[in-house]
Amino acid sequence: MKWKTASTLALLSAVSLIGSACSGGSGSGSGDSEEVKDASAKESKDPVELVFYSMSRDSEASFNERYGDAIRKKFPNYTIKYIQRAQGSDLPDLINAGTRIDIHWDSIGSFPSSNMVYELSYDMSDLIKKHKVDLSRFEPSLIDAMKQLGNGAIYGLPVYNERMALFYNKDLFDKLNVPYPQDGMTWTELDELAKKLNVEKDGVLYTGFSPSVNHLFLTNQYSLPLLDKSAMRPTITNEKWKQVLELQLLQPTQNPVYQKAMQANKGKILDLNQFAKDQSLAMFISSPLMPLVMKEELSKFNWDLVSEPTMPDAPGVGPQSYPGYFAITKMAKDKDAAMEVIKYLTSDEYQMECAKKGIMTSLKSEEIQKALGQESAFKGKNFGAFFYNKFPAIADKTVEESQVPILATYTKNLNKLSAGEMDINTMMRTADEEASKLLDGLKKK
Known part of the structure; x- marks a missing residue:
């Protein structure tokens, strides 16, 4: 691929x-x-x-x-x-x-x-x-x-x-006269910063932050697994998942400008396209591979990176590897x-x-x-951000979660959740039901 x-x-x-x-x-x-x-x-x-x-x-x-x-x-x-x-x-x-x-x-x-x-x-x-x-x-x-x-x-x-870190568009921050993010920020601090970047200017919808929806689950700071290994059941109804979704998804997307930009994006959560190609998204979570895979796009504007923000009840703990x-x-x-x-x-x-x-x-x-990155095309960027916070344990992995699309059931309704078309409890319950059916079907094989 x-x-x-x-x-x-x-x-x-x-x-x-x-x-x-x-x-x-x-x-x-x-x-x-x-x-x-x-x-x-x-x-x-x-x-x-x-x-x-x-x-x-x-x-x-x-x-x-x-x-x-x-x-x-x-x-x-x-x-x-x-x-x-x-x-x-x-x-x-x-x-x-x-x-x-x-x-x-x-x-x-x-x-x-x-x-x-x-x-x-x-x-x-x-x-x-x-x-x-x-x-x-x-x-x-x-x-x-x-x-x-x-x-x-x-x-x-x-x-x-x-590992993930927070990439940000310095040109966009300068254009909107907003101070740059810093290593060691919390998700709450990021949200306050992002609000200042949700601006409609000169016919362009600029937005502050949008999450990488797969990483919300795969590299979460709580080391939450997709499946409970002992019970072999979905974990999506865990209250910690609710905290992750509220802080990293709902907070940044529940803004009139972001909602308008999302509508212009065919109802989808903003992603790497808006950050690296359109240059209308100020901050996005990604890995050290992005400068290698998207070298041409990232060469067209001034960017840098800081550590991925931390959860309030897990200070100093970064994303999983x-x-x-x-x-x-x-x-x-x-x-x-x-x-x-x-x-x-x-x-x-x-x-x-x-x-x-x-x-x-x-x-x-x-x-x-x-x-x-010392000998890469982007020498001098803050690549130390990937190592800034502690490495948490990698969440338990199972053969079963790789045999059926558990992650897809968790992310399936995130666009609706972000657009206000589904509440978070319904989204979590629906994901739990669908994932459970997949696992039950796997057991019968």
Whole structure:
């Protein structure tokens, strides 16, 4: 899937779509001792073939630019192959044909429905110990999330991370003579700021803030899951969801100018189009991928970013991460070789190269975090905003929520809610009923 729309859901997985290379240095893999480096080098001398696969539809050229060429440079005796997902080469097609996949990668949201549903999962715990990969180097919530998915097993390691921040149009703020947002703001403070930017001027409807509706749920600061894992029921009726919707959706949209702009947008909540293309929306939540995916659009105006606002009862807590994991499959022919590759992709050296180009690191190294975007087209922007607040736990994920469109039932009526055509209690109750029916149907299969 290539970037075709301004959907911010696509930005969550777009790291696998970006053609920017993280060519990396010649690092060892985890900053280990010289003895370990030497052992790694000896192992890499044996000829090995490794087959990669992702649920993205990346071209082979894109894969090579991001991963393949860097791996070949580091491991010259490894033959690196990539299978592009296409008609006839979807995951079930490959499995039914007996095609070997050595390393599979996916985002945390899709990982259960691909790696786990199709029984590719392999516990890498022993390999991690054998190859001396230091898990304490990673942002802890990313490792904890994988352990939650695997009930203690580690099916994959995070090679990249994603997190949201608040992007804002400095030109629009200057035009309307409004002070810029700051790191550390709360949602209440953001709302007060946004009100000053809801202005109809010279025939243009300028609006202050609009949420990314999928991120309301997927990266919420409360770490609320879409499903209650123990009861296997929807969580949408939880009062915390109500707080999220009221502060992040209803407060900014219940304004005459915003409502008028929404009507002009065919009754839909304003989104990335209005921010990056029309330049009529002053603030929008997105990830560090937006400057990479929408480089042309963002080059046309002056923008910057600050940390995503915090909830009043969760001070200093930022949004959840949305990482991507590389996993050795149970069918991998040479698991040690595959482990060495993943060790390299999570090395300080490789992660530093990626960070400089704008890919958010999965490591907790402050040095690497501070390097984010240093060699990108937008060097000098406040990319530290992505790390400003604490990382909360990543909400529990289940195979079931990836098999039926639970998120879609939660977002289905948000346009009506924002337009005042449905009250919040009705919206939550309707979503609960629809999600429950989907889960009941899944149980009968």
